[in-house]
Amino acid sequence: MADTPVTPPDGPPPPELRLIKRLVVVLPSVMILGLLVIIGLLVTRLGMAPAPVALPAEITLPQDARPEAITLSQDWVIVLTRAGEVLFYTRRTGDLRHTLTLPPQ
Numbered sequence: 001m002a003d004t005p006v007t008p009p010d011g012p013p014p015p016e017l018r019l020i021k022r023l024v025v026v027l028p029s030v031m032i033l034g035l036l037v038i039i040g041l042l043v044t045r046l047g048m049a050p051a052p053v054a055l056p057a058e059i060t061l062p063q064d065a066r067p068e069a070i071t072l073s074q075d076w077v078i079v080l081t082r083a084g085e086v087l088f089y090t091r092r093t094g095d096l097r098h099t100l101t102l103p104p105q
Contacts, residue, residue, distance in 0.1 A: 056094025061087070 013021075059077060061067065065087070069080040076097075077089040088098040 054091065056089065056091060059089050059094045060096070062096075 012018075053072065055072075056077065059079070061079065061081075062085075065079075065081045065083065065085065067079050068082045071078040071080075072091070075091055077091050077094070079087040079089065081087065084102040084104065086100040086102065087096060088100075089095060090097055
């Protein structure tokens with residue numbers, strides 16, 4: 001059997017074929033644009049420096065208090081001592097505002 005060349009039909013292509021051609025051009029373009037937007041957002045968001053932590057210049061512990069843990073909240077600096085005391089300092093000034101004594105275990 002001899003190979004015969006296929007000749008395109010005369011006239012415009014059917015509407016379904018035109019739709020497929022448009023989709024083949026538009027959908028990859030939208031995907032590439034979306035990928036560029038996502039990469040741009042990642043670069044700008046990950047490059048931002050975190051907000052600095054505002055701490056008081058100085059915190060004075062009671063005599064013979066040895067800190068075991070320090071926790072920061074929005075308004076407080078909370079210090080847990082080895083003796084089982086919880087000391088609450090204001091975050092802005094570093095003044096001791098409240099003391100709690102935990103019961104022994």
